[in-house]
Amino acid sequence: MQKWFPGSWRSKDAAQLVTYPSEAELARAVAELKAFPPLVTSWEIEALKTQLAEAARGERFLLQGGDCAERFDECTGDHIASKLKILLQMSVILVDGGRKPVIRVGRIAGQFAKPRSEDTETRDGVTLPSYRGEMVNKPGFTPEERNPDPRLMVNAYQRAALTLNFIRALVKGGFADLHHPENWDLAFARHSELSEEYHAIAQRVTGSLHFMEAILGVSAVEMKWVDFFTSHEALHLYYEEAQTRQVPRRTEWYNLSTHFPWVGMRTLDRGGAHVEYFRGISNPIALKIGPSLKPEVLSELLDTLHPANEPGRLTLIHRFGSRKIADCLPPLIETVRKSGKTVLWCCDPMHGNTQMTPDGTKTRHFDDIQSELNSAFAIHRDCGGFLGGVHIELTGEDVTECLGGARNLVPADLKRAYKSEVDPRLNYEQALEIAMLIARMMRA
Ligand code: PEP
Ligand code: CO
Numbered sequence: 462m463q464k465w466f467p468g469s470w471r472s473k474d475a476a477q478l479v480t481y482p483s484e485a486e487l488a489r490a491v492a493e494l495k496a497f498p499p500l501v502t503s504w505e506i507e508a509l510k511t512q513l514a515e516a517a518r519g520e521r522f523l524l525q526g527g528d529c530a531e532r533f534d535e536c537t538g539d540h541i542a543s544k545l546k547i548l549l550q551m552s553v554i555l556v557d558g559g560r561k562p563v564i565r566v567g568r569i570a571g572q573f574a575k576p577r578s579e580d581t582e583t584r585d586g587v588t589l590p591s592y593r594g595e596m597v598n599k600p601g602f603t604p605e606e607r608n609p610d611p612r613l614m615v616n617a618y619q620r621a622a623l624t625l626n627f628i629r630a631l632v633k634g635g636f637a638d639l640h641h642p643e644n645w646d647l648a649f650a651r652h653s654e655l656s657e658e659y660h661a662i663a664q665r666v667t668g669s670l671h672f673m674e675a676i677l678g679v680s681a682v683e684m685k686w687v688d689f690f691t692s693h694e695a696l697h698l699y700y701e702e703a704q705t706r707q708v709p710r711r712t713e714w715y716n717l718s719t720h721f722p723w724v725g726m727r728t729l730d731r732g733g734a735h736v737e738y739f740r741g742i743s744n745p746i747a748l749k750i751g752p753s754l755k756p757e758v759l760s761e762l763l764d765t766l767h768p769a770n771e772p773g774r775l776t777l778i779h780r781f782g783s784r785k786i787a788d789c790l791p792p793l794i795e796t797v798r799k800s801g802k803t804v805l806w807c808c809d810p811m812h813g814n815t816q817m818t819p820d821g822t823k824t825r826h827f828d829d830i831q832s833e834l835n836s837a838f839a840i841h842r843d844c845g846g847f848l849g850g851v852h853i854e855l856t857g858e859d860v861t862e863c864l865g866g867a868r869n870l871v872p873a874d875l876k877r878a879y880k881s882e883v884d885p886r887l888n889y890e891q892a893l894e895i896a897m898l899i900a901r902m903m904r905a
Contacts, residue, residue, distance in 0.1 A: 465737070465740060465741035466741070467702045467705040467714065467738075467741070468702050469737055469738075469741070470698050470702070470734035470735070470737040470738040471698075471734070473732065473733055473734040473737045474730070474732070474733050474734060475698060475728075475733065475734035475735070476576075476727060476728045476730060476733055476734075476735070477576045477577070477593075477696060477727060477728055478698070478734070479593065479597050479609045479697065479699075480609070481609050481610075481611050482608065482609075483611075486611050486612075487611045487699065489611070490611035490612055490614050490615050490699075491611070491614075491699055491702070491703050493615050494614060494615060494618055494700065494703035494704065495703045495704075497618060497622075497704075499704065499706060499717030499718070500570065500571075500618075500621055500622055500625055500691075500704070500717060500718050500719070501625075501691065501717055501718070501719060501720050502708075502717070503708045503711060503713075503715050503717070503743075505690070505720060506715055506717075506720050506721075506743070506744050506745070509564070509566075509690050509720045509721060509745055509773075510744075510745040510771075510772075510773035510774065511772075511773060512564045512773070513564065513721075513745050513773035513776060513805055514772030514773030515773075516564060516773075516805050516849045516850060517772065517773065517803050517804065517805040517849060518803075519561075519847055519849065520561060520562075521561055521562045521563065521564050521849075522555055522559050522561055522562075522563050522564070522849060522850060522903070523563075523564045523566065523776070523805065523807055523849060523850025523851070523852075524548065524551055524552050524555055524563050524564065524565055524566065524850065524851060524853075525566040525567075525568065525692060525721075525778075525807065525850065525851070525852040525853070526547075526548055526551070526566075526567065526568060526851075526852065526853040526854070526855050526892070527544060527548070527567045527568030527569045527572060527854070527855065527856075528544075528568060528569075528572060528854065528856060528881075528886060529568075529572075529575070529854045529881060529883040529884035529885075529886060530572060530573065530574075530575050530594050530595070530881075530882065530883045530884075531568075531569065531570075531571075531572045531573055531595070531620070531624075532595060532882070533595050533616065533617075533620055536620040536623055536624055538627060540857075540858075541569075541624055541627050541628065542627075542631065542857075543647060543856075543857030543858060543889075544567060544569060544856065544857050545567070545628060545631060545636070545637070545645075545689070545857075546644075546645040546646075546647055546857050547647070547855060547856070547857035547889055547892050547893075548565050548567060548689075549565065549637055549642070549645045550642070550645050550659060550663070550893060550896070551892060551893065551896035552565050553639065553642055553659075553662060553663050553666050554659065554662055554893070554896040554897055554899075554900050555896060555899060555900055555903065556639075556666055557662050557665060557666050557900060558897075558899065558900020558901065558903045558904055559900065559903035559904070564690070564850075565637075565688065565689050565690065566689075566690045566691070566692045566720070566721055567628075567689065567690070567691055567692065568692055568693060568854070569624060569628075569691055569692075569693075570620075570621040570622075570624040570625045570628070570691045570693070570719065571617070571621045571691060571692075571693035571718055571719045572692075572693040572694065573594045573595050573596035573597075573617040573620070573621075573693070573697075574593060574594040574596045574597055574617075574693075574694065574696040574697040574700070575592070575593050575594040575597075575694075575696070575883055576593075576694070576696055576725050576726075576727040576728060577591040577592070577593055578727075579591055582602075584602055587602075589602060589603075589604060589607040590607045590608065590609070591607075592607065592882060592883075593609070594696075594697075594883075595613060595616075595617060596613050596614055596616075596617040596697055596700060597609050597610075597613060597697065598610065598613070600882040611699075614697070614699065614700045614703075617700065618700070618704075618718070621718065625691065628689060628691075632688055632689050637688045637689055639666060639667065639670055640667060640670060640671075641667075642663040642666070642667060647857060647889060653890055654867070655867055655890050655893045655894055655897070656890075656893070658897065659893055659897075662897075690720040690721055691719045691720050691721070692719055692720060692721035692722065692723060692747075693718075693719050693722060693723075694722070694723055694724075694725045694749075695716065695719070695722035695723065695724065695735070695738070695739070696725055696728060696735075698734060698735065698738055700718065701716055701718065701722065701738060702738070704716060704717050704718035705717070705742060713743035714741055714742050714743060715742060715743055715744055716742045716744050719744075720744065720745075721744065721745055721746070721747065721776075722739070722742075722744055722746060722747075723746065723747035723748065723749060723776075723778065724736065724739055724746070724747070724748050724749065725749050726749040726750065726751045726753075726780065726812070729748055729749070729750070729754070729762070731758055731761050731762055731765065736762065736765060736766065739766055740765055740766060745773050745774055745775075745776065746766065746774065746775060746776070747775070747776035747777070747778050747807070748762065748766070748775070748776075748777055748778065749778050749780055749809065749812070750777055750778065750779050750780070750793065751779075751780055751781060751789075751812070751813065752781050752782070752785050752789050752813070754793065756792050756793060756795070756796040759793055759796050759797070760796050760799075760800060763775075763796075763797065763800045763802055763804075767802055767804070770801070770802045770803060772803065773805075775802075775804045775805070776804065776805040776806075776807050776850070777793075777797070777804050777805070777806055777807065778807045778808070778809050778852045779793070779806070779807070779808055779809065779837070780808075780809035780810070780811065780812040780813045780852075781813045781833070782813025782814050782829070782833065783810070783813070783814055783829040783830075783832040783833040783836065785813065786813075786833055786836045786837060786840065787836060787840065790836075790837070790840050790841075791840060791844055794806075794840075794841070794844045794846065795844075798844075805849045805850060806841055806846065806847070806848055806849050806850070807848070807849060807850035807851060807852050808833065808834055808837035808848055808850070808851055808852065809851075809852040809853070810829075810830040810831075810833035810834045810837070810851070810853070811825060811830065811852075811853060811854045811884065812884070813833065814826065814829040814830055814833060815884065815885070818872045818875065819872070820872075822872070822875050822879065823884065823885055824862065824863060824864050824872070824875060824885045825862075825863045825864070825884075825885050826863070826864045826865050827863060827864060827865030827866040827887075827891055827894075827895075828865050830863070830887075830895060831895065831898055834851065834895075834898070834899060834902060835902060838902045838903075838905070851899060853887065853892070853895065854884055854885075854886045854887065855886050855887040855888075855891070855892040855895075856886045856887070856888060856889070856892075857889055857892075858878075858880075858888065858889060859878060859888055859889055859890075860878045860879065860880050860881070860886065860888045861874045861875050861876075861877045861878045861879060861888065862875065862878075862879050862880070862881055862885030862886050862887075862888065863885050863886065863887050863888070863891055865891075866887075866888075866890060866891040866894055867890055867891075867894050868890065
């Protein structure tokens, strides 16, 4: 195998690679990114790896969630706080359901690049490059907006830094403290029935916390900011390479733009650039795996990306769709078992369940999401293991992008508040509801 270095991926085939009009401008943007300080630190990354190792042993549960793609204009205090709030509320529900600590990881502070199935998009006879996330180009349908601009990587880094700065300040100030779930209430949701059920759960959790603390005489919650971690799809390798560093007194390399990068399904080519890049970084990593992944390919990926079986290193996020999971998952569980390696199994019930309404709107049905989760819990149990986490596209806002749920949204509702430029997200109530259902599945 050739020697690894942060740019060794450049000699491999890179799926989804962006071609910029000017090499010189690209090089300038990358040089600027290289000079910026890291967004996260190696000790935070190692702390998450330890927690993920515990989750792989069944001692914790992973909750990973957020937007399909972050937007620059949503880098505001309100948007960031509501994303944090919904994830914190869901984590309380899961703590109550699973009786174990929950690792909270946002798809946040870097989720700005998107893989696309088509390189171009045609509207009314006009063909332009596809929208690839705000790190690459803009969603508007004009040549100016769709042309890739390397400066957007620098802007994305800056948005990520602003986002993380606010999250750190909130968490350090006690916002994420389980003793005070009232901090996480969302104004518009006060009168929702689900919100009432959530409050009963939150009170129960806070009550048990006080009880434990009274008995043990210690504080059960360490209010450290590391209670909340970041993740994104490390798709845009120019950005990721520029933030890949060695730190003093360690020999390993880390991607210091996020705690927990993942490889998307479309870039999981064993001989490709993304696998080459991920091979050399010491972060805990995740792979999104779908119906096309053959067991023998998974086995090679385990050799390349998880060679030392290091605890916490590898999470497999499966996303088969509610109709395919029963056929696709068991052979892959068997492959991992035969390899003798430990992974954390996580279910993304969103990406295999995307459908189009008759008028061409991308949506997902709540029932399919629930059904895939149900199957995931059952299949892992039947195969002698367990599901250790969930990965969900959601928002803390009152959007109408997914069908079904407690308010039974129908296709005609989607127009009302469809904001995503990419995949449809669960809205606030649907996210709470799915958390309650997952809690029930964890108890079963
Ligand atoms: C995503 O997570 O937004 C995504 C594109 O997922 P996948 O790689 O699983 O299709
Ligand atoms: Co998505």
